[in-house]
Amino acid sequence: xxxxxxxxxxxxxxxxxxxxxxxxxxxxxxxxxxxxxxxxxxxxxxxxxxxxxxxxxxxxxxxxxxxxxxxxxxxxxxxxxxxxxxxxxxxxxxxxxxxxxxxxxxxxxxxxxxxxxxxxxxxxxxxxxxxxxxxxxxxxxxxxxxxxxxxxxxxxxxxxxxxxxxxxxxxxxxxxxxxxxxxxxxxxxxxxxxxxxxxxxxxxxxxxxxxxxxxxxxxxxxxxxxxxxxxxxxx
Amino acid sequence: xxxxxxxxxxxxxxxxxxxxxxxxxxxxxxxxxxxxxxxxxxxxxxxxxxxxxxxxxxxxxxxxxxxxxxxxxxxxxxxxxxxxxxxxxxxxxxxxxxxxxxxxxxxxxxxxxxxxxxxxxxxxxxxxxxxxxxxxxxxxxxxxxxxxxxxxxxxxxxxxxxxxxxxxxxxxxxxxxxxxxxxxxxxxxxxxxxxxxxxxxxxxxxxxxxxxxxxxxxxxxxxxxxxxxxxxxxxxxxxxxxxxxxxxxxxxxxxxxxxxxxxxxxxxxxxxxxxxxxxxxx
Amino acid sequence: xxxxxxxxxxxxxxxxxxxxxxxxxxxxxxxxxxxxxxxxxxxxxxxxxxxxxxxxxxxxxxxxxxxxxxxxxxxxxxxxxxxxxxxxxxxxxxxxxxxxxxxxxxxxxxxxxxxxxxxxxxxxxxxxxxxxxxxxxxxxxxxxxxxxxxxxxxxxxxxxxxxxxxxxxxxxxxxxxxxxxxxxxxxxxxxxxxxxxxxxxxxxxxxxxxxxxxxxxxxxxxxxxxxxxxxxxxxxxxxxxxxxxxxxxxxxxxxx
Numbered sequence: 217x218x219x220x221x222x223x224x225x226x227x228x229x230x231x232x233x234x235x236x237x238x239x240x241x242x243x244x245x246x247x248x249x250x251x252x253x254x255x256x257x258x259x260x261x262x263x264x265x266x267x268x269x270x271x272x273x274x275x276x277x278x279x280x281x282x283x284x285x286x287x288x289x290x291x292x293x294x295x296x297x298x299x300x301x302x303x304x305x306x307x308x309x310x311x312x313x314x315x316x317x318x319x320x321x322x323x324x325x326x327x328x329x330x331x332x333x334x335x336x337x338x339x340x341x342x343x344x345x346x347x348x349x350x351x352x353x354x355x356x357x358x359x360x361x362x363x364x365x366x367x368x369x370x371x372x373x374x375x376x377x378x379x380x381x382x383x384x385x386x387x388x389x390x391x392x393x394x395x396x397x398x399x400x401x402x403x404x405x406x407x408x409x410x411x412x413x414x415x416x417x418x419x420x421x422x423x424x425x426x427x428x429x430x431x432x433x434x435x436x437x438x439x440x441x442x443x444x445x446x447x448x449x450x451x
Numbered sequence: 452x453x454x455x456x457x458x459x460x461x462x463x464x465x466x467x468x469x470x471x472x473x474x475x476x477x478x479x480x481x482x483x484x485x486x487x488x489x490x491x492x493x494x495x496x497x498x499x500x501x502x503x504x505x506x507x508x509x510x511x512x513x514x515x516x517x518x519x520x521x522x523x524x525x526x527x528x529x530x531x532x533x534x535x536x537x538x539x540x541x542x543x544x545x546x547x548x549x550x551x552x553x554x555x556x557x558x559x560x561x562x563x564x565x566x567x568x569x570x571x572x573x574x575x576x577x578x579x580x581x582x583x584x585x586x587x588x589x590x591x592x593x594x595x596x597x598x599x600x601x602x603x604x605x606x607x608x609x610x611x612x613x614x615x616x617x618x619x620x621x622x623x624x625x626x627x628x629x630x631x632x633x634x635x636x637x638x639x640x641x642x643x644x645x646x647x648x649x650x651x652x653x654x655x656x657x658x659x660x661x662x663x664x665x666x667x668x669x670x671x672x673x674x675x676x677x678x679x680x681x682x683x684x685x686x687x688x689x690x691x692x693x694x695x696x697x698x699x700x701x702x703x704x705x706x707x708x709x710x711x712x713x714x715x716x717x718x719x720x721x722x723x724x725x726x727x728x729x730x731x732x733x
Numbered sequence: 734x735x736x737x738x739x740x741x742x743x744x745x746x747x748x749x750x751x752x753x754x755x756x757x758x759x760x761x762x763x764x765x766x767x768x769x770x771x772x773x774x775x776x777x778x779x780x781x782x783x784x785x786x787x788x789x790x791x792x793x794x795x796x797x798x799x800x801x802x803x804x805x806x807x808x809x810x811x812x813x814x815x816x817x818x819x820x821x822x823x824x825x826x827x828x829x830x831x832x833x834x835x836x837x838x839x840x841x842x843x844x845x846x847x848x849x850x851x852x853x854x855x856x857x858x859x860x861x862x863x864x865x866x867x868x869x870x871x872x873x874x875x876x877x878x879x880x881x882x883x884x885x886x887x888x889x890x891x892x893x894x895x896x897x898x899x900x901x902x903x904x905x906x907x908x909x910x911x912x913x914x915x916x917x918x919x920x921x922x923x924x925x926x927x928x929x930x931x932x933x934x935x936x937x938x939x940x941x942x943x944x945x946x947x948x949x950x951x952x953x954x955x956x957x958x959x960x961x962x963x964x965x966x967x968x969x970x971x972x973x974x975x976x977x978x979x980x981x982x983x984x985x986x987x988x989x
Binding site for chain 1: 883
């Protein structure tokens, strides 16, 4: 397959020259995923913290459900959102189908359980150490949640990274609710799927490498912050 | 000795990052002036849309957003009102779509043809045959691998029709020599090439396909391989959200002289892929 | 090094209105889990200021008793009365506790104290100066901006004590505060406790270190197997313990 390495090199050249369409696709991927992760983090931190601290009937059932949802197949999440946003569906009036906003919604559904479950675990671990002292100091349950979340902030970076990894790499959800429309909802993963189906394997691979590189950069940056923090015993 | 990031720093960093991204990626959302066309993967993979749609947008200012799925899914999506126009290639299904009231009127647009492609070694010895059903019969008898889309698409339905004419039911051999991929045209061709299997494909996708390996065109030219495309406006009476005016403008352009010329002009390696055959507008 | 000044705090003005928390009265106090009585029908009255030491062999229930009277654990039977009132959240807010292992948040030393002050509702503008006062009292003022958890064990425990004192409690509990500390840190802690006593804070300390008990105690509560064995003024207890177990414990033997 000699043609493969040549095609690969040509594709990398296209990348090196910052092809505008490529920039557009990368930009959309990052915008959708980072927005989804930001929203999912807000929800997930709160959910995980509350689950760790508050005692209420059905608590373990909710925790089990969250853990199970971590394994929700992206294509299923996409289907659910599609049925909701379809013009024949309950939220059709919002006209969100085939837009980046729909993709963000689908990814929020995928990422929130991960962030929440990992947050819950982190907070439970911290609570083991802090429970009596915080009670003695007179913290209310709500205050305990915020205290644990801030105290565990560097550990929680891992939770956010896990969510980011899940979102940036998935194609099932964004394909269905986004429609892979050129210039509108085409992300890196849907572009890879398209190029693969057109037989442009080398280009698809090259795009995949970029995706990996981006994920690597994000991971290294955040873990670097965590390493710095451990110097001050904050991690 | 200061500590690491404080609360304020984290927030500032996050806001700056998001603002940069939001500004750097202006997503084309020219208010409401766009239509959604449910079409097929084979049409998209051929590259036709990249060629003709910009011409339409330049003339009318209407953006065309194409969602490419299989014919069956395209029609079902349109039935749910998730599109303004359908452009597919399965006449009986299109006519049923209109008859059931989901579409307003079916206009023929263009045709291309199907071809049977296969490995250069041609184990079933069908190269150059003029009758498609006969070629399929030989494949079944030789039990050489054949990759089918098996996804309810126009191509799939055409393929099943040919098997029927050959008097063969390939589903009974599903999993042995008959490979039902359940995928789009491109994915199916990838599998065909990978497994050295024959496949039925539309010429447009094949010409644009970049992973041919050593595959050649085995059978072409049979009348039965004729592949007609139709375009339909989704019925606004059933789905008020349909952009009827803009959708009809697209259909009129596509079946009118400019659109038809644009279709005829689209070539790969000097070969024309699609042949316009809209009826002259009265 | 150690100032004797009292903190300025809103609680100062309010204290006379609230009524004293003493005497502490326990009636038939029990804590039972899984069929075992961890605290067994304790009747007790502590009515004087000064440092009360809870003494006893490991597993006697000393820590548990402390957590019961501080409201961290609920008893399965019996009553706890502070100044005639049953234990509740308001009363707990007038107390503070230092645990055996220092528990500090992942922030600076000063921030740990301002955090606690914030929980008490102290105005933001006052927190910094109050925290600094507390740090100075404990001799930790140069660590104000240091991440609390990089401090040494002794420094961390002094910080926990400073934090507790910054809340201006009426009762201060300590659960084996110097168990894992070096002698210098132990001395520093004990000096702080004496200072607190002199300012009128009721101090109740759990220890298994007889020497420490002798240095600090005004009265001694001796526990064994969850039961109250003796409650005596210190001189009498150390000179002539009434019970065999106490005598054996003081002699340094293993008390089963």
